[in-house]
Amino acid sequence: MADVNIIRIENLTKRFDDFTVLDNVSINVKEGENLIVFGRSGTGKSVLLKCTIGLLKPDGGNIYIKDKNILELSTKELNKVRKHTSFLFQSAALYDSMTVRENLEFPLRKGGYNLSEEEIEERVHKNLELVSLSEAIDKMPSELSGGMRKRIGLARAIITEPEIMFYDEPTTGLDPITSKEISELIINLQKQLNMTSIVVTHDLICAKIIADRAIFLKDAKVAYEGTLDELVNSKDKFLQNFFSVDLINA
């Protein structure tokens, strides 16, 4: 892990009408680091990710990705930054009118990567092999199970070989075995591609496998920060309660 902050979030504030979801949140993520974001439902974890990638416009603060303040960039410049990043949505967000192959090809063809047909074909097959779903290449998303959709979503997210990955609850809705498999897949990919990741999750098993560091959002702020062990073994009543409930769920 390099000692360079590849993502810097400074005093991020986001409101929906009168409700403040994030209030002066500041986070730094080092190159190659896996940061886990914990928090109860509705505490702004996904909003934090969506602001960081530019899907939501914050009401205040600055967000730097690779030293570029994404809030000051034009759409064209932002898209250049986005070439270095990728996002795995909670629902996988597969394009349901396209086959698995077309889903994987789409970001390569339309994202301005200028790859030859052979290179596209090679990347599609390579990434499907990585997620162990080569046989699903010609299937439609509606023919896939929840776990398979997540894997294909992951394959699509990493096909552009991003430096930074954002995961929005990558294991939600999956059984513990599939959840563990997906988490191991994420950490293996992270090691192979040397990616930096921010992972929003409630899943302690997933966090244990992936985390280098963790933060906990509460009352629109970063309430706790440290290694996963520090958070789990904290004397704080709230954290003890959160993680004991989470352990039972896990």
Added chain:
Amino acid sequence: MNLPRILTKRNLTFSEFLYNFFATISGLTIFNLQFFKEVFLPPYEIPEIKKHMNELGVKTFPIVSVTGLIIGLVMAMQSLPVFMRFGATDYLPGTVALSVVRELGPVITALIFAGRVSSGIGAELGSMRVTEQIDAMEVSGINPFKYLVVTRIVATTFTLPLLTIYVIAIALFGSFFAITIEQGTNFEYYKNAVIDMLQFSDFIPGVAKTFVFGYIVGLVGAYKGYTAEGGTEGVGKASTTSVVLSSLLILLFDTILVKITLWLWPT
């Protein structure tokens, strides 16, 4: 693109309804401007436009065929007794053709197209919005407005005029069929009667205004779908309101365009 927020409450007060009305109008205007900003810039996504034109045309083909035939048949059958009363049956083919070419063909095709296509676009894009597929495109550095919205609006703008020409032809066949059966005349008589009555200035404005109607259908469907929120309920709402709004706008713009046509070609 910053669009005004539409209230999604179930029971709106009158002031909230008015707010929503003006939010929709201003949202559509911004969407419209965005379209013209994007449509002339590459990439042009021609294969995607062709795909949509093919799908939209094929989807609507059966229903407009039946409708066109029935318009022609019914117009001729309903008008015949009136023309007989005034001893003006020789004018029947031309009058029916004039009604079909100038007004009924374009407007009815546009309304059917709105019902079939605008709702489809609203539902499709709405579903993509609520399942984060549009967000997925955006984070991949792809311009979803260009890929999803511009291509559909261009496709509807150019598909509707083609369908309208087809509907007019089918409707004329329908009226020929009805008049021939009822009056025992032949094709030569029908053809001469229609050609005597119709002028070039009748045909061009009738078809030309369908470019505007096609644009409205695409714009409204795409706007409602692209801005949908609130899960499956939001998708349903986007689909329904697309039809209502595009039909209303078609009728409104028809009135304006008829006035402009009569001003340009007074005869």
